[in-house]
Every structure is written in C-alpha cells, then in structure tokens.
Amino acid sequence: MKITGAQALIKSLCDHGTKMIFGIPGGVMLPIYDALYDCTDLEHMLMRHEQGAAHAADAYARASGKVGVCFATSGPGATNLVTGIANAYMDSIPIIAVTAQVRTTALGKDAFQEADITGITLPITKHNYLVKDARDIPQVVAEAFHIASTGRPGPVLIDVPADISFSQVEYQPVNKVELRSYKPTVAGHPLQIKKAAKAIVAAERPVLYAGGGVISSGASKELVDLSERTHILVATTLLGKGSIPETHPHALGMLGMHGTAYANYAVAHCDLLIAVGARFDDRVTGKLDAFARKAKVVHIDVDPAEIGKTVHVDIPIVGDCKHVLSELLKCVEPREETEWNRQVTQWKAEYPLHYPNDGGLYPQFVIEQIWEATNGEAIIATDVGQHQMWSAQFYKCTFPRQFISSGGLGTMGYGLPAAIGAQVARMDKTVFLIAGDGSLQMTIQEFAPAVAHKLPIKVAIMNNQYLGMVRQWQELFFNRRYSGVDLTAQPDFVKLADAYGAAGIRIEKPEEVRPAIEKALEINDRPTVLDFRIAREENVYPMIPAGQSIEEMMVQRPK
Amino acid sequence: MAKNVLQHTITALVENKPGVLARVSGLFARRGFNIESLAVSITDDPTVSRMTIVVGGDATVLEQITKQLNKLIDVIKVIDYTDMAVVERELAMIKVNAEPKNRAEIMQLVDIFRAKIIDISDRTFTIEVTGNVAKVDAIESLLDSHGIQEMVRTGRIAMMRGPRTP
Numbered sequence: 230m231k232i233t234g235a236q237a238l239i240k241s242l243c244d245h246g247t248k249m250i251f252g253i254p255g256g257v258m259l260p261i262y263d264a265l266y267d268c269t270d271l272e273h274m275l276m277r278h279e280q281g282a283a284h285a286a287d288a289y290a291r292a293s294g295k296v297g298v299c300f301a302t303s304g305p306g307a308t309n310l311v312t313g314i315a316n317a318y319m320d321s322i323p324i325i326a327v328t329a330q331v332r333t334t335a336l337g338k339d340a341f342q343e344a345d346i347t348g349i350t351l352p353i354t355k356h357n358y359l360v361k362d363a364r365d366i367p368q369v370v371a372e373a374f375h376i377a378s379t380g381r382p383g384p385v386l387i388d389v390p391a392d393i394s395f396s397q398v399e400y401q402p403v404n405k406v407e408l409r410s411y412k413p414t415v416a417g418h419p420l421q422i423k424k425a426a427k428a429i430v431a432a433e434r435p436v437l438y439a440g441g442g443v444i445s446s447g448a449s450k451e452l453v454d455l456s457e458r459t460h461i462l463v464a465t466t467l468l469g470k471g472s473i474p475e476t477h478p479h480a481l482g483m484l485g486m487h488g489t490a491y492a493n494y495a496v497a498h499c500d501l502l503i504a505v506g507a508r509f510d511d512r513v514t515g516k517l518d519a520f521a522r523k524a525k526v527v528h529i530d531v532d533p534a535e536i537g538k539t540v541h542v543d544i545p546i547v548g549d550c551k552h553v554l555s556e557l558l559k560c561v562e563p564r565e566e567t568e569w570n571r572q573v574t575q576w577k578a579e580y581p582l583h584y585p586n587d588g589g590l591y592p593q594f595v596i597e598q599i600w601e602a603t604n605g606e607a608i609i610a611t612d613v614g615q616h617q618m619w620s621a622q623f624y625k626c627t628f629p630r631q632f633i634s635s636g637g638l639g640t641m642g643y644g645l646p647a648a649i650g651a652q653v654a655r656m657d658k659t660v661f662l663i664a665g666d667g668s669l670q671m672t673i674q675e676f677a678p679a680v681a682h683k684l685p686i687k688v689a690i691m692n693n694q695y696l697g698m699v700r701q702w703q704e705l706f707f708n709r710r711y712s713g714v715d716l717t718a719q720p721d722f723v724k725l726a727d728a729y730g731a732a733g734i735r736i737e738k739p740e741e742v743r744p745a746i747e748k749a750l751e752i753n754d755r756p757t758v759l760d761f762r763i764a765r766e767e768n769v770y771p772m773i774p775a776g777q778s779i780e781e782m783m784v785q786r787p788k
Numbered sequence: 789m790a791k792n793v794l795q796h797t798i799t800a801l802v803e804n805k806p807g808v809l810a811r812v813s814g815l816f817a818r819r820g821f822n823i824e825s826l827a828v829s830i831t832d833d834p835t836v837s838r839m840t841i842v843v844g845g846d847a848t849v850l851e852q853i854t855k856q857l858n859k860l861i862d863v864i865k866v867i868d869y870t871d872m873a874v875v876e877r878e879l880a881m882i883k884v885n886a887e888p889k890n891r892a893e894i895m896q897l898v899d900i901f902r903a904k905i906i907d908i909s910d911r912t913f914t915i916e917v918t919g920n921v922a923k924v925d926a927i928e929s930l931l932d933s934h935g936i937q938e939m940v941r942t943g944r945i946a947m948m949r950g951p952r953t954p
Contacts, residue, residue: 347807351814356861359807376861410803410864534855 234363235264235394238327238387241370243270244402247298249653251276251285251646255302256342258329260394262300274653274682277674279306281646283313284672286324288633288643288650290317292608294447296377297324297650303331304342307388308349312640315353317384319637320468321445323377325370326350330390333361347388355383360390363398371403380413381532382445413531417548417556424544425503425527426561432501432525434569435461438484438513441468441636442506442530442550449473449629451554452505459564462573464492466507467617468636471626476605481573482582482625485513487618490580490771490784495573496521497779503527506550509540510637511776519778529553580771580784582622589764590739592616592691596623599661599689602746607659607687608633608651612644612668614698616691618769620663642671648686649679659687659750666692667716676729676756685753687746688731690722693765701768705787726758733758795824795844797869797876797946798854801954803862804830804837812839812863815856821845825878825943836864840945867954869946876946879918881906882928885935886913894934901927912937 286297481492584593635643648662726733907914
C-alpha cells in the first residue's frame with residue numbers, strides 16, 4: 230500500500246521510538262501535520278516560538294537520554310530553530326529537527342517562506358539532509374537517528390520539500406544503518422589505557438575533570454568507581470554536573486570561571502589531570518598557559534578532533550567514556566588517600582562557597598532552600614547568567630541528567646522551554662527552573678504550552694531587575710558604567726503567571742522563601758512562578774576574570 | 789603562493805553528493821583560511837569524489853581542520869600529503885600575445901617546457917602546459933613579458949608514489 234511522504238516521515242519517526250514532538254506547523258508543513266493528526270503513537274506539543282521547540286527537544290534529550298525531535302515550517306519557522314540547533318550542537322545534544330521546505334521545483338527561486346536552511350545550519354548541525362525523493366525518507370530518518378545519537382552526539386536537520394511530503398511511496402522500514410564514512414571509535418586503544426593506568430599510579434596529585442561526555446555516554450558509575458578505587462578527587466564542568474554525586478566526599482563541584490576555589494586550586498596544583506568527556510572550554514581553562522601547568526594530561530574523548538585542540542595532551546584516548554573508563558578500571562591499581570587528598574580537603578574547608586548573611590534576600594540562600602525542600606532530587610533547568618552559576622554552585626546534583634543548562638552557547642531563553650522538555654521526559658520528577666528575569670523574558674511565551682499540558686514545573690525567578698551577569702562585568706571591569714542592563718521596566722511576574730493560568734507568588738524576605746517553595750511543590754496541575762526579589766547587586770563569586778589565571782581569582786567583591 | 793612555506797596539500801575522498809563541497813569549503817572559511825586551489829572530480833568509483841585542496845596556514849590549525857574534515861559525515865577519508873612522497877601535477881591554459889616577430893621565441897619556449905599550442909589566432913597563442921606548480925609558475929613568468937591575456941589553472945592534483953593508495 231502506498232502512503233504519502235509525510236506519512237512515511239511520521240512512521241519512520243515512530244519506528245525509531247519517537248514519543249514526543251515539539252513544534253509549530255505552517256504552510257508547507259501542512260501535509261506533515263496532517264499525517265501527525267492520525268498518528269496515535271506520537272504526542273505533539275504546540276510551542277509558541279520555534280526556538281522553544283528546539284530547546285524543549287534539546288532538554289527532553291538531556292533529561293531522558295533519548296533523541297529529541299522538533300518540527301518547524303519553512304522559512305521563518307526554520308530560521309527560528311537556528312538558536313536552538315546551535316545550542317544543541319555546542320553541547321553535543323542529540324536532536325532531530327524536521328523542517329518543511331518549499332516544493333523542489335521552487336527551490337532557489339525565493340519562493341514564499343523559502344530559506345536555505347540546510348545551508349544556514351551547515352556549521353551548527355552534525356549533519357543535515359535535503360530530501361529529494363520520498364522513497365529516501367525511511368533511510369534518511371534512520372541515518373539521522375544513528376548520526377544524532379552515536380559517537381559525539383549532536384543535532385541533525387531534515388528538510389522536507391512540500392511535494393516530497395505529498396508524493397506517494399511504498400513504505401519500506403529501515404532499521405540498520407551502515408555508513409562507510411561514519412564509524413565513531415568506541416573502544417579506546419588498550420595501550421593508551423594502560424599508559425593512563427600507569428600515570429595514575431605514578432601521580433602524586435591527580436585530579437579527574439569530568440564533563441558532559443560522562444553524562445551522554447552513561448559513564449557516571451564508572452567515573453565514581455574509578456574515583457573510589459583510586460581516591461582521585463573529581464571536578465566537574467557545568468555539563469558534567471551530576472556525573473558524580475556532589476554530596477560525595479570526592480566531589481569538588483564545578484571548576485572554571487565561577488567554579489569553587491578548591492576545585493580550581495586542585496587543578497592548578499595537580500600533577501595529573503584526567504579529562505573525561507570534557508573539552509577544555511575557555512570558561513574552564515582561563516588563560517591557557519597558566520592552566521594546570523604542572524600537570525600531565527590524560528584526555529578521554531569520543532571525538533578525536535577534541536584531542537589537543539586547545540591544551541597539549543600527553544596521553545590521548547579516543548573512545549566512548551563508558552567503555553574507556555571500564556577498561557581503565559580493570560587495569561588501574563587501587564590507590565590510598567594521600568597527603569594531596571588532605572591538602573584539597575583543607576582547601577575545601579578554607580574556601581567554602583559563601584554569601585552575605587545580612588538579612589537581605591540572597592539568591593544563593595534561595596537555591597539552598599530549593600535544594601533542601603526537594604531533597605536534592607529535583608531536575609534543575611536553568612537559564613543563562615548569574616542565576617545559572619549560583620545554581621551550579623549551590624544545587625548539589627546527585628544523579629546524571631539532573632542539571633539541564635545551556636553551556637557552550639550560553640543561550641538566554643533556554644530555561645523555560647528546557648523545563649518543559651525535561652518535565653515531559655520525566656513526569657516522575659519535580660522540575661525546578663531557576664531563571665533570571667532577563668532570560669525568562671526571552672522565551673516567556675512558552676508558559677502557554679506548559680499551562681495547556683498542565684505541567685507542574687516550578688519557575689524560580691532570581692529577579693534582580695538587571696541583566697545581572699552583564700551588570701557584574703560592568704561593575705568589575707567597566708567602572709560601574711551600567712550600560713543597557715536595567716530591567717526595572719518589567720511585567721509583574723505574579724500577574725503574568727495568573728494571566729497565563731499558572732500560579733504566582735512573590736517573595737521579598739528570607740523568611741518567605743521556604744513556605745513559598747513548599748507551596749509551589751504542592752501545586753501539581755500547572756506551573757508555579759516564584760518571583761524572588763533578590764538583592765539587586767549581588768555578584769557571583771568566586772570569579773576568575775575571562776582569559777586570566779587562578780592568581781586573579783576573586784573570592785569576594787574587591788574592596 | 790608557491791613561496792608560502794606553510795602550504796599543505798590535502799586530499800579528501802568524499803561521497804559524490806550535492807552539498808559536500810560547501811561542507812568542506814565551509815570548514816576552511818570559518819577559520820579564515822583561504823583555499824589556494826581546489827580540484828574536484830569523480831574517482832574510479834563513481835560514488836566517490838576526490839578533492840585535492842591546497843591551503844596555506846599554521847600547522848596546528850590545519851591539523852584541527854583535517855580532524856574536523858574527518859568528522860564530516862560525507863567525508864570518507866582525509867590525507868595530508870604535505871610531508872609525503874607524492875607526484876603532483878597541475879594543468880594550465882595560457883592565452884598569450886603572439887606578434888609575428890615573437891612567435892618563434894614563444895614556440896621555442898613551448899618546446900622547452902614540453903607544452904602545447906592548442907589554439908592560434910592572428911594575435912595570440914593559447915598554450916597548454918602540464919607539470920608541477922614550479923614548472924607552471926616558471927612558464928607563466930617567462931610568457932608574462934609577451935603579455936598574458938588570460939590564464940586558467942586547474943589547481944593541484946596529487947597521488948602517492950609507489951603502490952600505496954589512500
């Protein structure tokens with residue numbers, strides 16, 4: 230029996246386990262949405278801006294470990310996805326974006342709502358397709374899933390012209406994909422792994438540096454096992470949060486620009502740095518020639534192009550983190566705690582994270598309270614800015630895929646759609662979005678689908694009526710010239726929540742914090758907005774200014 | 789360009805599909821690299837195209853580009869020929885002024901370079917020359933004194949010496 234190309238597309242997505250699609254229809258997308266109408270295996274969430282659709286798919290992937298899928302129509306629909314696709318690309322998140330396209334006969338002729346989206350997304354997708362024959366659809370979808378989810382994961386875009394969606398095809402499912410030009414390395418080289426094991430035994434001051442690759446390869450258990458077997462302490466990146474429970478005595482929290490002082494001291498003084506699924510981002514390393522300058526570097530990563538990209542690597546191991554760590558565990562000798570462990574533990578006691586205690590409403594306190602009230606078990610989505618760094622510092626994650634945040638691209642507006650995607654993926658969990666008043670306003674329209682789907686997400690706004698991180702930099706590096714950062718002209722977020730059909734609570738004093746959080750946790754049929762009016766000029770510390778080294782670290786506001 | 793000591797010759801075997809060239813050239817453009825020459829054609833396997841890319845630049849950045857090229861889904865294999873024993877050739881067509889009084893001299897030059905005159909008019913010769921870059925550069929500079937009207941070069945193509953293949 231023949232079906233349409235659009236039906237073949239939907240069928241193929243179902244064949245590969247898609248359960249949820251975030252999207253918005255449009256002109257040339259009509260045949261695909263028509264096919265969706267009949268499909269009972271798929272749920273669709275109508276977002277209010279395509280950027281929201283891409284972010285929701287991205288967070289769905291982060292929270293579930295599955296491939297996230299989003300839909301958009303041609304032209305503006307497709308270009309609106311771009312930020313979301315770039316975000317997924319920078320953080321190696323497997324999503325598939327399906328865009329409709331004008332008819333093949335109209336391609337390149339500036340047709341209504343035409344945009345060369347495969348051209349536009351060339352540098353921000355792992356791969357993309359322009360489907361020219363409906364018979365290719367099952368193959369293309371199978372390849373897209375394979376490419377998005379294997380090796381170093383990433384976004385794949387499939388552009389489907391309207392006439393391809395309308396044309397009739399015989400459906401032939403494709404399950405197995407074999408690409409001669411794409412064969413990611415899974416197994417690490419055994420000799421390199423032995424070398425790393427030897428280096429661990431020989432090291433006096435080793436540190437593990439775990440990134441998002443540990444999460445995406447599901448290597449948390451192996452990481453913790455390695456740390457426990459060798460007593461090596463673990464610093465994590467923003468995307469690596471949750472790869473080791475941050476309540477574990479070996480966990481050093483986040484490293485880098487706003488990392489803990491002790492994680493940064495440990496990295497600065499270590500003689501062996503074992504990077505696992507991390508990419509030596511400039512927000513981690515600061516000034517490159519001052520970064521871990523005494524250390525021999527072991528780098529475990531599935532992407533060979535990451536090895537030696539910014540930092541010289543002594544022992545490169547290309548392979549899947551889970552595979553490499555489990556092989557490493559087999560050959561590494563146990564190590565006992567050493568003087569080095571005691572030294573770092575002492576730093577931990579000497580330089581704890583701290584914030585003022587003067588009766589003001591401080592964001593760090595709010596996040597600690599959220600952590601306590603949720604027993605450290607909530608999935609935390611964040612936006613981008615100061616609140617994101619406070620969340621990374623003060624919400625101690627205990628399991629992988631718990632912390633959903635835009636790392637590489639630093640996309641303001643990620644938070645609300647991300648909370649939606651995470652909640653849909655994990656209906657069994659409390660999802661708390663910690664947002665800034667600036668970031669939230671960039672995708673605030675997504676309250677509508679959250680309310681429509683009765684999602685009980687909690688939205689904690691760290692409201693300082695500033696683009697706070699920019700203001701912090703202006704305070705510290707631009708002589709307090711606050712140019713273009715004042716957000717005092719803003720909606721009443723409590724009324725706004727009400728207008729959308731969500732609950733809203735304003736919190737102005739520390740003693741109001743806990744009751745408000747408890748109240749939000751009781752509301753389970755709609756989103757709750759918690760408008761925390763925090764101290765306006767509170768900064769994120771510690772801070773290593775961009776491009777500088779640990780010597781320039783500020784642990785508090787300079788006098 | 790021949791004077792650039794940091795010049796690299798990179799060969800990429802790629803899927804013979806639309807858009808592959810844009811993916812490959814984009815990787816160079818994004819990092820501010822100018823491609824000096826690029827030759828693309830199908831190979832003995834019609835589903836595979838071969839690109840020979842000549843590019844100048846810092847070695848570590850080029851190593852990064854080579855790795856990124858390898859990551860492209862449509863790229864099957866990448867080899868940097870820079871320090872390898874290879875034979876390389878380029879073909880050029882040069883339309884040069886050929887006044888009657890200069891014709892003998894130009895024909896002699898063509899002979900010495902084992903080039904060919906492939907078209908002739910009352911005022912010009914069109915000369916075909918094949919060789920390595922240095923040879924093509926040399927004949928170009930000698931013909932320059934007669935006045936080159938037009939020149940086109942294919943860009944470099946290269947192959948490993950001996951029995952080895954990519």
